[in-house]
Amino acid sequence: MTETLTLPQATSTGASALDARGISAWFGGRKVLSRVSLEMPAGRVTALIGPSGCGKSTFLRILNRMHELIPGAELAGEVLLDGEDIYARGRRLTDARRRIGMVFQKPNPFPAMSVYDNVTAGLKLTGVRASGAVKDDLVEECLSKAGLWKEVRDRLRQPGGALSGGQQQRLCIARSLAVRPRILLMDEPCSALDPTSTRRIEETIRDLAEEVTIVIVTHNMQQAARVSDQCAFFLAEQGTPGRIVEHGPTPAMFSAPSDRRTADYVEGRFG
Template sequence: MSDTADLHDTLTLPPVRGTATGGPATLEAAAISAWFGDHKVLDRVSLTMPAREVTALIGPSGCGKSTFLRILNRMHELVGSASLAGRVLLDGDDIYDRGRRITRARREIGMVFQKPNPFPAMSLYDNVLAGLKLNGIKAPRDGKDDLVEECLTKAGLWREVKDRLRQPGGALSGGQQQRLCIARSLAVRPRVLLMDEPCSALDPTSTRRIEETIHDLKHEVTIVIVTHNMQQAARVSDSCAFFLAEQGTPGAIVEHGPTDAMFDHPRDPRTSDYVNGRFG
């Protein structure tokens, strides 16, 4: 039985004060172009990522997938030489609007990175709550235990760690650390969760558990995942977008649509070549 089997039996907690409360949201990129200095890396990328679905971003290295992902929650602007054009809409509201705080965008649109990054000396319990502290969000004093249990359960980790919550996060295996990072992201109640190759450094068993977690979570949070693993994209996603940068041109979307159609009946021969392993 999956360690996420008790997901739907968990208590639904009241929202933590200061967190997003709107539920899963549709995320839309409209004509996104991006640069690092004078080097253009994305050219007018438009994509709708529907609520309660998993959208996979696929394509060879260097075509702008991870840059696009970072643009979706305003991390691109952390690079001094970075710039962009276009809009990112969260249920129709532009997250780059001048009146919208960057901290709000990053609470509503969370990120799980390629390499697990728990705080190694901090306990598992405190790791889950760390996102609240970093965002200046107060959890109810008498609700912290329930919040930690809920988030670890949703991340498929509770059964494995419930008796050692005071151990340091660095004591976990790589796959467990990645699920701990997912639990930490969930604690602030995001509406969208971005994942940048979350399984690339994990063994097959850990990868399977992360994929089970993704499958269970998509009903509560919209998920966008970058992956180079075509089998994984086929297993976990509802739709795919194929990025490509050809002959020194900026990255762009060649084709996007339902995952089954992208793999079984792609419209563009370049998509067929990529998903069937003929390049990349």
């Protein structure tokens, strides 16, 4: 039996709201996040900014249950996806992973697998069965959404590892989109890319935000200003756990932040 898939729109059946409430996290007894709460609206881009070591990537991994897989990791608080806690008893890990996708800092396509098979790999991992025709349409659609189709449409059967770094990252985005996530998490997706590839990824982010809620960690303040609708500034001071100093609409965070520490960071005085 096959399942026909259609790309969700930015409605109640497409992009979803994500709401973290009172998140605290520990590694081996060391507290790294303290009572972090943040609403991430549906169909918007939320940028997590702040210096290294303040818990941004840890918070991002908590949002799709990757934190719990690390030995010695502990967690308190709730992560609500459309009002339902993804950590609630009885909620399946695979369900969270399908609805909340992840793109990592370093592109990680399956190097020996073809471009085509890279895109469809997530279907098998999440138990979705689809006919050949549905897969063909899905590959074209997801590669188009990731801004890669025109560059690789004649190389679909070649290894994904043969693509450039920027193309590999967009291939990973396409692979994430194939399982129809409602949320897409991105952990510094452009940090290892050249300016041209970075611009293409940013264009992809803005296009995707019409139908998928995006949360991105970035150290690039210009990038945060370009792609995000709202920002959350994380900080860990003098050995204390990371926390959110302030958050709000991106223009206000950059032009008129309420906390002096935020102003110092976005203006490059530290970090």
